[in-house]
Amino acid sequence: MGRRSWFLFHSMAAKYPEYPSEDDIQAMHNLVATLGQLYPCKLCRLHLREQLRDPSLLPVTFSSRTETTTWWCKLHNIVNADLGKPQFDCNPFALDLVYLKDCGECDPRKKAPKSSKTGGKLDGPRTGPWDSYLYSRDELLFSSVKTPGDQLIARDISDLISAMTVFNDLFGVFSKSELRLVEAEITESPELRNKWFDELMIRLGPELEVFRVEEDDDEDDDDWDDWGEESERGDETHRDEL
Numbered sequence: 001m002g003r004r005s006w007f008l009f010h011s012m013a014a015k016y017p018e019y020p021s022e023d024d025i026q027a028m029h030n031l032v033a034t035l036g037q038l039y040p041c042k043l044c045r046l047h048l049r050e051q052l053r054d055p056s057l058l059p060v061t062f063s064s065r066t067e068t069t070t071w072w073c074k075l076h077n078i079v080n081a082d083l084g085k086p087q088f089d090c091n092p093f094a095l096d097l098v099y100l101k102d103c104g105e106c107d108p109r110k111k112a113p114k115s116s117k118t119g120g121k122l123d124g125p126r127t128g129p130w131d132s133y134l135y136s137r138d139e140l141l142f143s144s145v146k147t148p149g150d151q152l153i154a155r156d157i158s159d160l161i162s163a164m165t166v167f168n169d170l171f172g173v174f175s176k177s178e179l180r181l182v183e184a185e186i187t188e189s190p191e192l193r194n195k196w197f198d199e200l201m202i203r204l205g206p207e208l209e210v211f212r213v214e215e216d217d218d219e220d221d222d223d224w225d226d227w228g229e230e231s232e233r234g235d236e237t238h239r240d241e242l
């Protein structure tokens with residue numbers, strides 16, 4: 001399993017985009033986090049949780065393909081070192097020679113017969129734009145997305161629900177069943193989004209009042225800024241006098 005797993009990770013790194021999107025970067029971080037959480041060999045997983053703290057692996061931004069291929073090579077070398085195995089050359093060109101090749105096994109033609117569930121091609125309920133952010137947050141909402149327009153609305157819905165959940169954790173403005181109802185209603189009819197946004201604002205009203213009072217307090221702090229400016233001006237005058 002270790003050998004095959006490494007091949008997958010190094011190959012994913014080799015084919016990582018030269019200019020990754022925010023979603024690519026997040027997905028790579030999630031992959032590493034998933035290994036620390038779920039790698040199927042328990043002892044390896046426990047070791048990995050320590051190895052991922054190694055200063056030579058930190059910080060990692062996954063903001064380019066080269067950074068990503070060498071990061072995986074360094075991680076593998078740390079595991080190699082812990083197991084008393086030889087170190088591998090992490091030169092990006094050498095890594096590309098080994099891992100940047102055709103997958104081989106994937107046949108681009110669909111072989112499913114016309115009578116199969118998908119009729120030999122992907123369409124109907126299975127089509128739509130890919131959105132890893134949405135999928136990881138809410139796979140049901142993701143599955144309802146059929147067009148780029150749906151995708152924008154679904155992201156807004158997902159953000160609104162997240163905001164509601166956060167405010168709920170902080171201030172308990174909605175009950176859990178209400179939140180589920182909101183999600184179902186907005187997914188069914190996106191135009192209800194504004195209604196629920198307004199409702200959120202109304203229910204948060206008293207809590208927002210507190211912030212408003214704090215903001216007013218901040219305005220008083222401006223006096224201190226003025227004081228600072230005056231004091232600097234004073235210094236200048238003093239310097240001029242000198």
Ligand SMILES: Cc1cc2nc3c(=O)[nH]c(=O)nc-3n(C[C@H](O)[C@H](O)[C@H](O)COP(=O)(O)OP(=O)(O)OC[C@H]3O[C@@H](n4cnc5c(N)ncnc54)[C@H](O)[C@@H]3O)c2cc1C
Nearest residue numbers: 002003005006010043044047048072073074076077079088
């Ligand atoms: C995330 C993870 C954690 C693991 N933790 C443990 C553990 O704690 N204890 C344990 O006993 N086993 C662990 N393993 C398994 C271990 O790393 C080996 O896969 C296993 O021992 C088989 O070793 P191997 O000699 O076949 O070569 P592997 O280490 O599996 O390497 C396969 C091939 O990859 C190439 N390679 C070697 N090093 C690198 C590198 N740095 N960069 C790129 N390519 C390289 C070489 O061509 C090598 O033949 C872990 C595996 C993984 C994926």
